[in-house]
Amino acid sequence: MSAAQTGCRFLVTGGAGFIGSHLCESLIESGGHITVVDDLSTGRRSNLDAARMFGTNQLELIESTVSGALPSLAARRFDGIYHLAAAVGVRLVLDDPARAVETNIFETAAILSFAARTRTPLLFASSSEVYGKGVRAPFKEDDDLVFGAPTVSRWSYGLSKAIDEQLALAHAQRDGLPVVIARFFNTVGPRQRGRYGMVLPRFVAAAVTGAPLQVHGSGRQVRCFCDVRDVAAALPRLLDHAACHGRVFNVGGDRPVTVEDLAALVIRVTGSTSVIEHVPYAEVFGSAFEDLAIRVPDISRIRAEIGFEARISLERTIADLVTEHARTPEATA
Numbered sequence: 001m002s003a004a005q006t007g008c009r010f011l012v013t014g015g016a017g018f019i020g021s022h023l024c025e026s027l028i029e030s031g032g033h034i035t036v037v038d039d040l041s042t043g044r045r046s047n048l049d050a051a052r053m054f055g056t057n058q059l060e061l062i063e064s065t066v067s068g069a070l071p072s073l074a075a076r077r078f079d080g081i082y083h084l085a086a087a088v089g090v091r092l093v094l095d096d097p098a099r100a101v102e103t104n105i106f107e108t109a110a111i112l113s114f115a116a117r118t119r120t121p122l123l124f125a126s127s128s129e130v131y132g133k134g135v136r137a138p139f140k141e142d143d144d145l146v147f148g149a150p151t152v153s154r155w156s157y158g159l160s161k162a163i164d165e166q167l168a169l170a171h172a173q174r175d176g177l178p179v180v181i182a183r184f185f186n187t188v189g190p191r192q193r194g195r196y197g198m199v200l201p202r203f204v205a206a207a208v209t210g211a212p213l214q215v216h217g218s219g220r221q222v223r224c225f226c227d228v229r230d231v232a233a234a235l236p237r238l239l240d241h242a243a244c245h246g247r248v249f250n251v252g253g254d255r256p257v258t259v260e261d262l263a264a265l266v267i268r269v270t271g272s273t274s275v276i277e278h279v280p281y282a283e284v285f286g287s288a289f290e291d292l293a294i295r296v297p298d299i300s301r302i303r304a305e306i307g308f309e310a311r312i313s314l315e316r317t318i319a320d321l322v323t324e325h326a327r328t329p330e331a332t333a
């Protein structure tokens, strides 16, 4: 089934969120009809305004948790499901790890059962956090997953996503469910919010208001950022391609950058007079916080299967965030 086929019906959980709303745009542009299920816990109705503009009658929003909405969808048939609903963001996870684990595991179990019952192909939004504190660079999809002690709340998010992956692959094996697991690395771009700990919207908001850019820790952490529009465009291609079913894919950029260099780049692109300020992790996240020195993806698998390339430069993403901030400062807050 091709996402480009006019009239296809897709269920997007978490579709009012940052990545989900861009995915909806991409699917609607290709002629699809979308049902979004989102409880608006971190997502926003307004994130879907652009998607609505592409196709006024092609988008329906059900404001609900995933498990709450599924009974009302029991008789409906979809051509594909994109499961993005999750508790996301370091801040959110540390503030309420129990909620993060419950949301990520129970809601995923519910949608996987629905997909298996209705035999609907499903793409699961996983995370580079499943690599935990692994030290390989770059991370390959078949690497071991290495987590810290369960007393360190930070790992609850990655652990819950790793369980979800296992569950999705178990459904693939037992029920023949076509599933694709997409492990997103640092995804950035318009509509991302800074309040849950995401670095780029925080930096841009600080730079344009002349406030210090707060770099947590040494700033020498290495990351690869990828624009959300590149990520969103890749997801239907992954789900459409039968050779991708039952497999895991890293989805990310291939330009490593330190967080300190990212801050300097934001200052340069915005022409800001802001300074960079280092803040110890302990001050921001508490004394037991652990972070990774290097987290970069090996993207050779996704490149080989669907020809994925990150086309939008970090400079352009930053410039677009500046424009967004000028138009609606609350969008990135």
Ligand SMILES: NC(=O)c1ccc[n+]([C@@H]2O[C@H](COP(=O)([O-])OP(=O)(O)OC[C@H]3O[C@@H](n4cnc5c(N)ncnc54)[C@H](O)[C@@H]3O)[C@@H](O)[C@H]2O)c1
Pocket (backbone or CB within 6 Å): 013, 014, 015, 016, 017, 018, 019, 020, 037, 038, 039, 040, 041, 042, 043, 044, 064, 065, 066, 067, 083, 084, 085, 086, 087, 088, 103, 107, 125, 126, 127, 128, 129, 183, 184, 185, 186, 187, 188
């Ligand atoms: N942004 C990144 O860099 C990144 C990196 C790795 C993985 N991911 C994954 O990508 C997906 C989307 O993340 P995002 O960055 O767009 O975050 P987001 O917070 O903007 O999106 C998550 C959406 O899910 C919704 N939601 C949360 N709990 C729900 C529930 N129980 N029922 C229904 N809706 C619910 C939220 O309201 C929100 O709209 C998530 O699964 C996340 O784990 C994101």
